[in-house]
Amino acid sequence: MPLSHDHIRTTVETYLARHPHEREQLGGLLDALDRPTDIASRSTFTGHVTCSAIVVDPLGRVLHVLHLASGKVLAPGGHTEPVDESLAAAALRELHEETGIPPQAVAPWPGYEAVPFDIDIHDIDAHPGKGEPGHQHFDLRFLFHLHAATEAPVVLQEEEVAGIEWRPVDRVTSPSLREKLLKLTRETEPDTANASALIYNDRGEYLLHLRDYLPGRIWEPGMWSLLGGGREPQDATLEHTVRRELAEEASLDIADLTPFGTEYASDDAGASVPIAIYAGRWNGDPRELRLTEGVMLAWFAPDDLHRLRIADTTSDLVRRHAASLPASTAPQSGLSSHEEHRPTSPHDTVLNVIGVHLYLERPDGTVLLGLRHPDSTFAPSTWHVLAGHCEQESAITCLIREAREEAGLQIKHQDVELVHVVHHIDKAGDRPRMGLFFRARTWTGEPDLREPDKCTQWKFWDPTALPDNLVPYTRVAIEGIRTGRPYSETGWA
Numbered sequence: 249m250p251l252s253h254d255h256i257r258t259t260v261e262t263y264l265a266r267h268p269h270e271r272e273q274l275g276g277l278l279d280a281l282d283r284p285t286d287i288a289s290r291s292t293f294t295g296h297v298t299c300s301a302i303v304v305d306p307l308g309r310v311l312h313v314l315h316l317a318s319g320k321v322l323a324p325g326g327h328t329e330p331v332d333e334s335l336a337a338a339a340l341r342e343l344h345e346e347t348g349i350p351p352q353a354v355a356p357w358p359g360y361e362a363v364p365f366d367i368d369i370h371d372i373d374a375h376p377g378k379g380e381p382g383h384q385h386f387d388l389r390f391l392f393h394l395h396a397a398t399e400a401p402v403v404l405q406e407e408e409v410a411g412i413e414w415r416p417v418d419r420v421t422s423p424s425l426r427e428k429l430l431k432l433t434r435e436t437e438p439d440t441a442n443a444s445a446l447i448y449n450d451r452g453e454y455l456l457h458l459r460d461y462l463p464g465r466i467w468e469p470g471m472w473s474l475l476g477g478g479r480e481p482q483d484a485t486l487e488h489t490v491r492r493e494l495a496e497e498a499s500l501d502i503a504d505l506t507p508f509g510t511e512y513a514s515d516d517a518g519a520s521v522p523i524a525i526y527a528g529r530w531n532g533d534p535r536e537l538r539l540t541e542g543v544m545l546a547w548f549a550p551d552d553l554h555r556l557r558i559a560d561t562t563s564d565l566v567r568r569h570a571a572s573l574p575a576s577t578a579p580q581s582g583l584s585s586h587e588e589h590r591p592t593s594p595h596d597t598v599l600n601v602i603g604v605h606l607y608l609e610r611p612d613g614t615v616l617l618g619l620r621h622p623d624s625t626f627a628p629s630t631w632h633v634l635a636g637h638c639e640q641e642s643a644i645t646c647l648i649r650e651a652r653e654e655a656g657l658q659i660k661h662q663d664v665e666l667v668h669v670v671h672h673i674d675k676a677g678d679r680p681r682m683g684l685f686f687r688a689r690t691w692t693g694e695p696d697l698r699e700p701d702k703c704t705q706w707k708f709w710d711p712t713a714l715p716d717n718l719v720p721y722t723r724v725a726i727e728g729i730r731t732g733r734p735y736s737e738t739g740w741a
Contacts, residue, residue, distance in 0.1 A: 251288045251328055251335065254717050255629045256297060257281050258622050258704050259335055259388065263364050265700065276369055277386045287386070290327040295369075295384040299335050300325025301343035302365055302425065303354055305394045309414035310429065312421065313346055316410050321421050323389065324409075334622075336362060339390045347412055348403025354392040355521055358441035358479065362622050365391035366425045389425060443490040444476030446508055446527040446569055447500075453547035454566050455534060456558070457497075460542055461674045462626060470678075472548075472558040474565075475500070476523070486524040498537045498545060502528035511565055527569060540637065541625055543679045600671075601681045604647045605722070606634040607667055607729060608657075608688055614708035615726060616695060617718070618654075621704050631709075632719045633685070633726075647686050655706060656696035663689045668728045672721045673739040685725050 260281070264271050271278070280287050280295045288297050300323040303311040312321045324346040325339060332338040340351040357365070366389040374382040404411065420426040447455040461470035477493040479486060487505060494500040505526040513521050534545035548556065550570045553563045608616040617631040634657075636650035644664050651657040668685040695706035709715065711726055724736045 251297075251332060251338075252629070252717055253281055253287060254619065254631075254715065255622070256287060256335065258619060258629050259362070259364065260367065261704055262362075262622065263367055263388075266363070270367070274367060274369065276384060277367070280386065288328045293381050293383040295386060296327070297335070298325055298327055298385045298387045299332075299338040299342060300387055300389045301339040301354075302389050302391045302429075303343065303349070303394055304357075304392070304429075305414060307414075309416055310420050311347070311349075311394075312413045312415050314410040314413070316408055321413065323422070323425070325387065325389070334362070335364070335388050336390045339388075340392075343392075346405045346409050349394075354394055357391040357393055360391045361478075364388040366422070366428050368422060368424055441479045442476065442521060443479065443486040443493070443524040443526060444474040444511075445490050445494055445502065445505065446474060446525050446565065447502065447530050448527070448569070449529065449531045449547065451547075451549075452570060453549050454570075455530070455545055456548055456556070457545055458543040460626065461678055468559060470557060472556045473562055474525075475545075487526060490524075490526045497541050498534075498539055500530070500537055502530055504528055508569060511561060513559070513561060525565065598680065601679055602638055602643065603635055603681060603683050604638060604643050604650065605683055605685045605725070606647055606651055606659075606688060607685050607726070608634070608691065610708055613711065615711050617707060617709050617715070617722075618695075618703040619705040619707070621700070621702055624702060627719050630717045630719055631715045632722055635683075643684055644686065651688075651691075654699050654703060656693050656698050657688075658692040659688045660690075663691070665689065668725045668734060668736065670721050670725050670728075670736045670738060671740075672737065683721060683725065685729065687729070 260274070260277060264274070276295060283294065285292045285294060287295070290296055301311075302323050305311070311324065313324045314321050324343045326342040326346070328335070328338040329341070332341060336356070340354070343349055343354070344351060368387045368389065370385055370387065372380075372383050372385055374380060415421075417426065417429045420429060449455075455475070456472040457475050458472055459468055459470060463469045475494055475497055476490055477497075479489045480492070483489040483492060487507075490505065491501070494502065505528040508525040508527040511523045511525055513523055534547065537545060539545060550563075550567050553566060606616070610616075616634065618634055620627050620630050620632055622629045634651060634654055636646060636654070638646040641649070644661055647664060648659050648661065651659050664686050666684060667687045670683040670685070671680065672683060673680045697703060697706065711730055714723060714726065721736075721738045724738055728734070728736045
């Protein structure tokens, strides 16, 4: 399906958060986003979006192509298509179509995985023969680097491209792009920007993480993988990255972590992403960890991996590491010891995840929603009520804390009432979730972006005209609250 206005707007606003001085010059793009026309369609001649791939090779040169239609030397790029899952994916598709360079031959520049490096507005001449009037292109440019060991094949799209040229930065044709590229320092040159933990125990088993099943929203949905994530500005080293991720995702602290190498995975757009692997020994019970992302953690022996939904690269990594261990920690076959000796829950009880949600309604009847960040693990670029998971606290205490931390809202315990409960599940076999929706009768403050890495916009919506890209169970809950229905179920067969 075509890229949504909200996805494009979120991407543009994230860019402007880094370049606030460009807001005025991008006013035409912002105005176009406010119109009801499809800004992603090439037939929208009031102006539409294009995407370009800025590819830098190991020598620091930037890829350009000679476009036959315009006669100009430009970065490879073009219009979006309905098959594109993101703006960055559109840029990679155009790179492949115009030059033959496949997505896996490049990697996103660290810090620019989902954010454009540059945005340019330029005029396009009319083409009467094609029935196209003069119009504008809003070009979103994504930065990639070519892998050093890659000899990328060049297969030109002959009907559109006459040739390619690798230009030094000071000869990049676009002034705004050239200016930004010249400011890149050696400290910001591309390097491995992701790290994962390969955790094993004395029985030779490996700790794996079952990811949420959210197709199109997160990487490797519903698959078993390693704990880990992307480097953040405060991480001095990639070891700091993996330790921070272990603490945030599972409250896990491993005494000794040893570099085991670098693996490569494909991101959602198809680009190759290097991941630093750190190995460490731990003999604890994963059921006692406080998991904040995904479904569960469990031990598995290498011989059992074929029974799991797991990437081949992850299986191969585990087996290679297992082969490097001394005989005293040789992997055991069969079910993991925790599965063999796991006590049975009374009457096969299944744990449910509890989430709290804030239903904030103004006197005019509008309801507060937040637009989640495009890099969010859950529901990226999607509207949702303010919500969170309980720590070691009551549900209302959690709600008050989340409202203060995420939006700067002050709510008192006595002003909160439970108005709806949603019992939902993504698919059969997933962990069930219980969503508690609380109404705040009164509050102090206006919604403020306190956590811009999670939420990019707060807005009060008319409940009769909610956005299309709204978390489904949230829509069900709001409808239930408006009709006085206290309970709903979604996802159950």
